[in-house]
Amino acid sequence: MxxxxxxxxxxxxxxxxxxxxxxxxxxxxxxxxxxxxFSQVQLTDSNLPIIIINVDVDPITNEPFAITSDPKTLATMKIIKRPDGSRNYLTDENTTPFLNYNGRIKIDLRGSSSQELPKKPYGFTTLKVDNVSNNNVSILGMPSENDWVLNSLAFDPSLIRDVLSYDMSRKLGNYASRTEYCEVILNGDYKGLYVLQEKIKANENRVNVSKIEKTDNTSINLTGGYITKSDRANIGASPTWIIEETNFIHVLPKPENATVEQTEYIKGEFERFGDNLYKYDLENGFQTIIDVPSFVDFMLVNELTSNADAYQYSTFFHKDRGGKLRAGPIWDLNLTFGSTFTNSSDVDQWQFSNANKTGPWFWAGLFDNRTFPCYFSRRWNELIQPSKPFNLDVLSSFIDNTLSYISEAIPRENERWGTLENHAIDVVKIKAFLAERITWITNNIGPYANCSNVEVPPLVITKLNYNPMTSVEFPISSDLEFIAIKNTGTETINLSGVYLKQLGTSYQFPFNSTIDTNETIYLSGNLNTFQRKYGFSAFGQYSRNLSNTSQNIVLADSYGNVIDAVEYFDTTPWPVEADGLGSYLQLVDTALDNNVASNWQSSSNVILSNKSFQNSSSIKLYPNPVTNALFIQSVKSIESIKVYNTFGSLVQNSLVNSDTFKMDLSSYSNGIYFITVYYDNGFMTRKIIKK
Known part of the structure; x- marks a missing residue:
């Protein structure tokens, strides 16, 4: 019974x-x-990391506390992973050099249908010794964090569906949970093969969005960051809102922390997307609301895998402060590649129009959009080429290498749970499915000629101040940051829809904003500080700040077509003087490839310019070098003059309103100074030497 x-x-x-x-x-x-x-298995050693978890003992029953969905249970965890990659032995559990982690955790059950199986999936948080404070640590080579998942590989007799899917997404340039196979022993009981992976959360090494706070309810702060998912609500909980029978649930902020303003804002972004899905202008068109490349990639991964959960369950979105709404990251793709555990992973059916479930209407709506299908097809046909992530040979090679890596653990997994009798057959079926699926999509995805060679404007990133040196006057480094962009063309460029594409720093140019020919404009970390420091207004202020170590800055049009890109580093061969030592990166020549380190130099010139006069005969400064009095003569009326020292500090600011001016420099210390002469429609900078 x-x-x-x-x-x-x-x-x-x-x-x-x-x-x-x-x-x-x-x-x-x-x-x-x-x-x-089920059989018991005695694990003694493995080529994979070995995870040992011992739950705290209940003093009343003298048995380990039960692991439940809520609350989490305290435990101790050790991860045996020899640094040199050699074999791991259970007897190494007390050998400190061989322990990748040795400390406290709190653990719980996770998942929905998978939680009902005998082999349980778990989530855990790494803790400090006080059993309360989260402990951000690097585990098995993954970036430091405190929230992790032990994926039980439920409903996947191939043992590779999730790992393969995440790898595909990462190779497209998107974040997906990093993974590492391991074997788990819980309270002395061998639990089998698991995948240790990252939990989806806001972090610069995971979903790189800012963490919105309860006080962020107005202006730019209200715009992000958010992580939202379409999924089943937890037991006893309600969805945040519903679109066409699909739940939408806060991940960031947590549901209990979200304010009314924040919920209304992010819900409104989805509604705005839907309302404008068939508008294409650069003021309100759908491509100004969503990051088109992220939606393309998200849909392509879900379609290639034929994910039965796609668009309705385990479907994540994210939006950074000041940025566009983005799809992803992908999550929980076990019912894929023709899985026999579902009726919905078909080889010849689009998941976004699958009659069984399609999620909100905008997914299918994108394919009925006038321009999105072209970019969808263009990206697909790029990705199936030789050596590319969706190429059948590349996918097959990854499958083979992965299975070779876990081959030793597969018999133990089957001995423990008896679920892998058809493992080899399932793998063969996945490869056959991929071959047929790639052919079907290629034959049904449509043309991409209309977006194959999109013309982008001649804009070049010419300066980057990513780690400015502070001073008494300017104590906050990030406020001094800037990105310089130059129009190298012969015509004025309308910047509508142009945006910074990569997460980390967000900016989208206002509708109908322009940049003149040969003009350089600046995006700054802080408008007020930029004005004080450099003497003129920056074009705009981006959200968040530039990384002090490395970042990929990508300037793109409204559809994500790359205009220019620079990935800088704070190490050689990049000029290290720009790393907090008072200089910034400056492109040697706009004709050079600005993604090559040798084409950049460090510059300590604190005088920037957006429009300046190039005719040196239009102004004279003499004598130079100067001892006491400096005379300035100009062919047109001078409005004002500012003098800066080599540290960027303003030394003198004089109103002139004349074409001649005499400056007394007798009290100046000997050295180099920069003099900026301002006119009604531009300015000019000259270097002088005080002796």
């Missing part, structure tokens, strides 16, 4: 939460698991 009740509970759960998705095979599989007796 208990077996029947348990089985009924699981089937009821799956039908309620996954209608039209799970197949009869999955029901048979559940019956099999409920009637099976």
């Amino acid at each position: 208990s077996f029947l009740l348990s089985l009924f509970k699981i089937i009821k759960f799956m039908l309620k939460n996954h209608p039209n998705k799970f197949s009869i095979v999955s029901i048979i599989f559940l019956v099999f698991l409920q009637t099976k007796s």
